[in-house]
Amino acid sequence: MNELELKYGCNPNQTPARVYMDDGSPLPFEVLSGRPGFINLLDALNSWQLVQELSAALDMPAATSFKHVSPTSAAVGIPLPKPLLRAVFADDIPGINDSPLACAYARARGTDRMSSFGDFIALSHPCDETTAKLIAREVSDGVIAPDYEPAALSILREKRKGNYTILKMDPSYRPALEELKQVFGIAFSQRRNDSVIDDGILEHIVTQNKTLPPGAKRDLIVALITLKYTQSNSVCFAKDGQAIGVGAGQQSRIHCTRLAAGKADLWHLRQCDRVLELPFKPDIARAVRDNTIDVYLSDESEDVLGDGLWQELFTRRPDPMTAEEKKAYLSSISGVSLGSDAFFPFEDNIRRAAKSGTAFVAQPGGSIRDPEVIEACDALGAVMCFTGLRLFHH
Numbered sequence: 001m002n003e004l005e006l007k008y009g010c011n012p013n014q015t016p017a018r019v020y021m022d023d024g025s026p027l028p029f030e031v032l033s034g035r036p037g038f039i040n041l042l043d044a045l046n047s048w049q050l051v052q053e054l055s056a057a058l059d060m061p062a063a064t065s066f067k068h069v070s071p072t073s074a075a076v077g078i079p080l081p082k083p084l085l086r087a088v089f090a091d092d093i094p095g096i097n098d099s100p101l102a103c104a105y106a107r108a109r110g111t112d113r114m115s116s117f118g119d120f121i122a123l124s125h126p127c128d129e130t131t132a133k134l135i136a137r138e139v140s141d142g143v144i145a146p147d148y149e150p151a152a153l154s155i156l157r158e159k160r161k162g163n164y165t166i167l168k169m170d171p172s173y174r175p176a177l178e179e180l181k182q183v184f185g186i187a188f189s190q191r192r193n194d195s196v197i198d199d200g201i202l203e204h205i206v207t208q209n210k211t212l213p214p215g216a217k218r219d220l221i222v223a224l225i226t227l228k229y230t231q232s233n234s235v236c237f238a239k240d241g242q243a244i245g246v247g248a249g250q251q252s253r254i255h256c257t258r259l260a261a262g263k264a265d266l267w268h269l270r271q272c273d274r275v276l277e278l279p280f281k282p283d284i285a286r287a288v289r290d291n292t293i294d295v296y297l298s299d300e301s302e303d304v305l306g307d308g309l310w311q312e313l314f315t316r317r318p319d320p321m322t323a324e325e326k327k328a329y330l331s332s333i334s335g336v337s338l339g340s341d342a343f344f345p346f347e348d349n350i351r352r353a354a355k356s357g358t359a360f361v362a363q364p365g366g367s368i369r370d371p372e373v374i375e376a377c378d379a380l381g382a383v384m385c386f387t388g389l390r391l392f393h394h
Contacts, residue, residue: 009038028173034165044144047122050229055124063104065119073111074226075242077104087270099130107242113290127152146171202385207377216360223339232392237264238337257349261356279315333357341391343367347376364390
């Protein structure tokens with residue numbers, strides 16, 4: 001099949017819509033279940049590239065959770081500690097830490113659960129039964145993977161009453177070097193961004209502190225490959241082999257940093273005892289729990305703790321977590337990595353990132369204020385690499 005008719009394009013008024021191969025060759029994916037939409041396929045093809053590159057760079061299974069053509073997170077298959085398993089609602093899945101692919105998806109889906117609601121999933125390796133069990137319980141639009149174990153495929157085909165989109169991607173497919181696009185009837189042509197992101201891109205360390213541990217290298221690679229497929233401007237915080245905060249599509253670099261840092265902070269706070277022990281009623285749906293935790297940790301906590309409100313969610317009224325308590329908890333966080341798809345024009349980005357535990361930074365460099373940004377890193381004892389590689393994606 002070299003062409004697939006779609007229900008509509010980005011919006012219902014945009015018909016007809018289709019995807020096809022210009023050269024008449026077969027499409028490099030097969031639809032095993034469901035009916036993918038235009039945006040589904042944009043997410044699927046971008047997310048597939050991300051996990052393929054991430055897995056190749058770190059030689060580990062990788063997964064990502066995509067929404068509206070940007071990753072909410074991406075991760076490699078590192079086992080999850082008990083607090084994190086509880087925070088991502090995966091502590092009841094038997095043997096999850098025995099499946100690196102399931103670990104990768106649990107991390108990716110669990111990072112920003114609000115944004116991941118209704119995600120499109122990409123898996124670098126064949127989907128196993130444990131990973132399928134994780135996917136089956138989440139609200140999701142579809143998944144793309146190179147293959148599926150029979151038990152996994154059976155589980156996924158039951159999702160959405162048999163209408164869940166399941167795509168099987170040909171892992172040997174390689175696109176042409178020239179990339180084509182049309183906007184307003186005008187054709188654009190450019191070379192694909194086939195730049196390779198690996199340890200070598202982190203060799204130019206410009207700060208006084210030049211100690212870059214293996215874990216930090218891994219996390220910076222996770223951040224940079226994630227950014228390669230994130231709508232610009234974008235920054236990404238990473239720790240323990242996963243993107244923990246993605247700031248995408250902002251016009252201002254500091255707004256990217258604030259957005260991503262806020263998400264990284266929430267990821268850490270979700271793992272604190274106060275949040276893990278919230279006394280939810282047993283029948284509260286997972287999505288409602290996610291939203292409640294998000295509000296509980298915000299400045300609007302009275303929206304779930306107010307009289308007449310908490311009774312709908314909890315068996316007893318939880319104590320609010322004060323700003324001072326949140327600040328104290330976050331002050332213990334360290335060793336976070338930060339990547340940026342373009343240079344930092346001001347040192348305020350570094351100062352904000354430091355409040356979220358950032359110790360390692362990778363960015364292209366090239367700003368007239370590079371010396372000021374380096375000085376800010378030096379004052380904090382942070383390590384910063386200049387990659388020389390801009391990663392804008394539109």
